[in-house]
Structures are given as C-alpha cells and as structure tokens.
Amino acid sequence: MTTVLDPTGERKPSDWQRLERPTSLDGLTVGLLDISKPRGDVFLDHLQIRLEQIGAKVERFKKPTFSKPAPVDLRHEISTTCDVVIEALAD
Amino acid sequence: MTKPALPDGLVAFVKRDCPTCELVGDVLADIEARTGLTTYTQDDPAFPEAVNQRIDDTELSVSWHHDIETVPTLIRVENGAEVERIVGWSREQWEPFTGLEALGGGLPEWRPGCGSLSVDPNLANDLMVKFSGSEISSRRIVFAAQEDEFDSMFQRGWTDGLPVVPPTEARVLAMLNGTTRSPSEIVVVAPPDLVDCTVEKVAINAVMAGCKPEYLPVVLAAVEAVCNETFNMHGLLATTMPAGPVIVVNGEIRKRIGMNWSHNAMGQGNRANSTIGRALQLVIRNVGGGRPGEVDRATHGQPGKLGFCFAEDEEGSPWGPLNADLGGVAGEDAVTAFATCGTTLITDQLSREPESLCRSLAAGLLGMGNSKSVLGFDAMLVLGPEHASRFRDAGWSKEQLIERIVQLTERPGSELVRGAGGITEGIPAFMAEAENVPKVQPGGLMIAHAGSGAGLFSMLLPGWVSGEMGSQKTTVPIRP
Numbered sequence: 323m324t325t326v327l328d329p330t331g332e333r334k335p336s337d338w339q340r341l342e343r344p345t346s347l348d349g350l351t352v353g354l355l356d357i358s359k360p361r362g363d364v365f366l367d368h369l370q371i372r373l374e375q376i377g378a379k380v381e382r383f384k385k386p387t388f389s390k391p392a393p394v395d396l397r398h399e400i401s402t403t404c405d406v407v408i409e410a411l412a413d
Numbered sequence: 414m415t416k417p418a419l420p421d422g423l424v425a426f427v428k429r430d431c432p433t434c435e436l437v438g439d440v441l442a443d444i445e446a447r448t449g450l451t452t453y454t455q456d457d458p459a460f461p462e463a464v465n466q467r468i469d470d471t472e473l474s475v476s477w478h479h480d481i482e483t484v485p486t487l488i489r490v491e492n493g494a495e496v497e498r499i500v501g502w503s504r505e506q507w508e509p510f511t512g513l514e515a516l517g518g519g520l521p522e523w524r525p526g527c528g529s530l531s532v533d534p535n536l537a538n539d540l541m542v543k544f545s546g547s548e549i550s551s552r553r554i555v556f557a558a559q560e561d562e563f564d565s566m567f568q569r570g571w572t573d574g575l576p577v578v579p580p581t582e583a584r585v586l587a588m589l590n591g592t593t594r595s596p597s598e599i600v601v602v603a604p605p606d607l608v609d610c611t612v613e614k615v616a617i618n619a620v621m622a623g624c625k626p627e628y629l630p631v632v633l634a635a636v637e638a639v640c641n642e643t644f645n646m647h648g649l650l651a652t653t654m655p656a657g658p659v660i661v662v663n664g665e666i667r668k669r670i671g672m673n674w675s676h677n678a679m680g681q682g683n684r685a686n687s688t689i690g691r692a693l694q695l696v697i698r699n700v701g702g703g704r705p706g707e708v709d710r711a712t713h714g715q716p717g718k719l720g721f722c723f724a725e726d727e728e729g730s731p732w733g734p735l736n737a738d739l740g741g742v743a744g745e746d747a748v749t750a751f752a753t754c755g756t757t758l759i760t761d762q763l764s765r766e767p768e769s770l771c772r773s774l775a776a777g778l779l780g781m782g783n784s785k786s787v788l789g790f791d792a793m794l795v796l797g798p799e800h801a802s803r804f805r806d807a808g809w810s811k812e813q814l815i816e817r818i819v820q821l822t823e824r825p826g827s828e829l830v831r832g833a834g835g836i837t838e839g840i841p842a843f844m845a846e847a848e849n850v851p852k853v854q855p856g857g858l859m860i861a862h863a864g865s866g867a868g869l870f871s872m873l874l875p876g877w878v879s880g881e882m883g884s885q886k887t888t889v890p891i892r893p
Binding site: 330 | 553554555558562566579582585695699
C-alpha cells in the first residue's frame with residue numbers, strides 16, 4: 323500500500339467518485355456477473371427473471387475463478403456492453 | 414519531535430556492525446571507568462558489552478537529531494550543549510579529547526570510522542519523515558493494496574502520458590532539501606485555474622518528473638518565469654498553435670547539476686534537461702489544471718510540450734550569455750523562458766563568410782509560420798558552435814549579428830500582400846506600398862549558443878504571438 327502526496331491544486335475530491343445511479347432499469351442493459359462460487363448462478367437466474375420483468379435487458383458473464391480478479395478482457399466486455407452490473411457472491 | 418538532549422560529559426555513538434567500534438569497545442569501557450561516558454548504540458543494545466552506561470538508540474532518534482554521520486563519534490557536552498566532537502579512532506585525538514593518557518594500548522594508532530546508521534541511504538529518507546516534523550500539508554492519497562500505483566497515477570490524470578515517480582512523503586522531503594525555501598511559500602498563482610502553487614506542490618511534481626533535489630531551484634525559477642502576466646502561460650495553453658515554454662539555463666548551476674549544452678542538447682538523454690522541463694509542464698497540468706483538450710486547445714501540439722529545457726554553452730560561445738541580453742546579470746544562475754512553437758533546423762554547410770551565413774539564417778526565419786506572415790514575431794536562434802565560429806572569426810558582436818539578420822528578413826509589402834505569389838494568405842492590401850516590412854519585432858530575435866562541435870547547423874525556435882498581445886520572454890534568477 324503506497325501513500326503519495328496529491329500533486330494537484332486539490333480542487334477536486336481525491337477519492338474515486340461513484341457514477342450516478344440510474345433512476346430506472348427500464349431499457350438498460352444489466353450485466354450479471356457470476357464469480358463462480360457454487361449456487362451463485364441460482365441466485366442470478368432469479369435476478370434475471372425479475373429484471374426482465376421490469377424491462378431490463380440482461381447479459382450474463384462468468385469469471386473463470388472466484389479466487390482471482392476478473393480478467394481484463396472480461397472487465398472490458400462488461401464495461402462496454404452494460405449500463406449496470408450486479409456481481410453475485412454466494413456460498 | 415523535539416531534539417533529545419545529550420547528558421553532560423563525554424558521549425559516544427557506536428554500532429556493532431563497525432569494525433572500528435568493535436576495536437574501541439574496551440577503550441570506551443576504560444574511558445567510562447576513568448572519567449565517565451554515555452554510549453549510544455545504534456544497532457545492538459548489548460553492544461559494546463564492556464560498557465555499562467549504554468543507551469539503546471536503535472530508533473536512531475538521538476543519532477539523527479545530533480547529525481551523527483560517522484561511528485564511533487565522541488562528543489563533549491557541557492551544560493547541555495555540544496562543545497566538540499571527533500570521529501573514528503585516533504589515539505592522538507582521543508587522548509587530549511578525553512584528557513586521559515595511555516588509551517587503547519595495543520591498538521593501531523588510527524582507524525577510520527564507519528557510516529552512521531542514521532545516514533544510511535536506505536534509512537535516511539524514512540528517518541527524515543519520522544523525525545523532521547514534516548511541514549508537508551498536501552492531501553495524502555492512499556492507493557489500495559491491489560492498485561498498481563503507476564497505473565493509478567495515469568488514471569487520476571496526473572501524468573503527461575508517460576509514467577511518473579510516485580511522490581511519497583519521503584521522496585518529497587528529500588526533494589525539498591534541494592531548496593532553502595519553505596514548503597509553504599507560495600511561488601506563483603498557477604494558470605489556468607489560478608491556484609496558489611507552493612514550493613511543496615512544485616517539489617511533488619518535480620519528484621514525479623524524475624528530478625533530483627538539486628534541480629529544484631531551477632524548476633522553481635522556471636515556474637516563476639512562466640506563471641505571470643507577461644509570459645502569459647494561460648494564453649500558451651489556450652492557443653490552437655503548438656506553443657509551449659522552452660527553458661534555457663545559464664550560470665554555474667548548469668555544471669553543478671550536470672546539464673547538457675552539447676551533443677543532442679535539445680533531445681533526449683540528459684536527466685536534468687529532460688526532467689526540469691517536464692516538471693514545469695506537470696506543475697501546469699496538475700496544479701494549474703492546464704490539460705490538453707480542456708484549456709489547452711492546441712491543434713497539434715509538439716513534442717517539446719512534454720518538457721523543453723536545455724543549457725546554453727557559455728564557455729564555447731563567442732558572446733555573453735542569453736540571460737544577460739534580457740536584463741539578467743552575466744554569470745548569474747538564471748532561466749529564460751520563451752514561448753516557442755517547436756524547433757526547426759537551419760542548415761548551411763558551405764558559407765564561410767558571415768554575410769552569406771546571415772542570409773541563410775534569415776531565410777530560415779522567413780519561413781516561420783508562413784513565409785508571408787510578418788510583423789511581431791519573436792524567435793530564438795540557437796547557433797551551433799560551427800556556425801557561431803564563422804562570426805567569431807570575423808569579429809562580429811551578437812548585436813551586429815542580430816541587426817543584420819533582422820535587416821535581411823525585411824521584405825517589400827508587395828511580396829507579402831494577400832494573393833501575392835499565388836498565395837491567398839498575406840498582409841492586408843493597403844500595406845502593398847510598404848518597403849521594408851520586418852518579419853520579427855524590434856528586440857524580438859534572441860541568439861543562444863548550444864550544440865556539439867560537429868555540424869554546420871543552427872536551430873530556429875519560432876515564437877508564438879509576441880509582445881503584450883501574446884507572450885513576452887522572461888529571464889528569472891535562480892534562487893537557492
């Protein structure tokens with residue numbers, strides 16, 4: 323963990339800022355990321371049904387293993403194809 | 414942290430990992446027994462075994478605060494104040510220092526000491542952060558364990574497109590050692606956001622750029638030279654032209670910090686040249702907020718906007734230094750800032766007479782921007798040594814050279830008006846009758862001297878909009 327000194331004029335907050343939350347999922351593409359923990363897919367199957375009922379388009383993704391961060395290509399695919407992402411933890 | 418006091422009497426600093434300290438262990442015990450001694454031990458609290466009055470300084474606080482550079486060090490303290498110190502082992506010095514005779518029988522007469530742990534290069538910066546009572550006030554930003562710090566700095570928009578050195582507190586404190594100025598001193602109000610820019614902020618960006626501490630005074634002077642009304646850094650950012658500041662360094666400091674004025678002086682490869690110019694641009698980017706596509710509206714930009722700094726070859730020059738031509742004092746350490754749109758080569762490998770070479774140089778100047786654009790240009794001509802020597806041989810002064818080149822850039826209005834030569838660009842038709850329309854404004858041509866000894870070349874640094882409407886070249890002395 324590295325601590326550095328802010329080189330800027332400090333006119334903006336230093337922490338990453340959250341993207342604005344959508345007010346509705348209607349018409350948006352929601353990515354469901356299965357991190358490959360057992361039965362995470364069961365939870366996501368139900369979420370998919372509920373999301374499609376309220377007009378969202380759903381795309382499913384799966385990490386190769388839960389023990390490592392998602393591969394760069396997968397993260398890129400999710401970020402370029404989805405408006406919103408839900409990541410499922412399960413055990 | 415306040416400086417820990419030393420006890421009155423004799424005080425020694427030692428470490429086990431020092432053969433000389435090992436050697437004098439019994440001598441220290443002898444001194445302790447005969448006249449009293451307090452021994453601070455830096456690495457092993459049990460060392461030296463023969464001594465009774467040992468104080469654990471493995472934190473190195475006492476050593477750091479009392480500037481111990483060598484072990485063993487002997488200090489005499491009276492009324493809480495240091496009176497005298499000696500380092501290493503020398504019977505000749507130790508006996509009068511302690512007032513004791515026959516010290517260290519059987520030992521060699523003299524042995525040098527070892528480096529104190531408190532100045533160990535691997536520890537010194539961390540000790541400085543710990544003990545110096547840091548005056549650093551910048552926001553601390555903690556990168557998460559899984560963040561790649563170099564990548565994070567790109568993502569936060571702090572870099573110029575190349576990696577930067579992480580500005581840790583230890584590195585910034587080390588950088589601040591390069592100046593006597595207080596970290597909180599406001600150097601300039603940085604454009605375009607008009608943010609108070611402190612010595613500390615400049616130091617942070619200098620670390621990121623890769624500067625050494627001894628470059629910091631030059632970076633500070635460069636920041637001062639461009640962040641003011643007359644140089645108009647905001648205008649340089651906002652223009653669609655590719656203008657950026659070039660920094661020319663004069664004075665002895667060029668040599669002290671190892672700058673380049675010879676082979677490839679304007680190119681890559683010299684740490685001081687490259688990082689000083691880069692640090693200036695990072696200050697403008699990070700503190701001032703001048704970023705491409707935002708306030709920086711350059712159509713193309715140019716590579717010199719990453720940073721452009723070189724030293725003048727004063728020793729090899731037929732003339733005085735550049736800063737002296739602009740109101741500075743010859744021999745003084747100074748930076749000159751000039752708004753330039755890049756670099757252009759002027760070749761002339763055949764001229765041996767000044768007049769012929771002047772004509773080549775003038776022809777180069779005429780090409781700045783558009784050969785039909787005139788009036789109000791500034792330019793810097795950086796003569797290579799082989800070109801400059803043509804004028805030296807003929808005994809020409811710099812003033813004489815400038816006057817002749819400027820004269821040769823004057824052209825009749827009829828050649829320059831719109832439409833002339835089949836080119837729509839040009840000056841308004843009412844100027845068609847003018848006889849001598851100058852390319853450069855009065856006082857607008859600067860001559861500097863740099864480059865290696867081989868090559869019949871000079872470099873033209875075309876200016877941007879000059880004078881009060883644009884940017885005025887600025888010379889600033891470098892302060893420690």
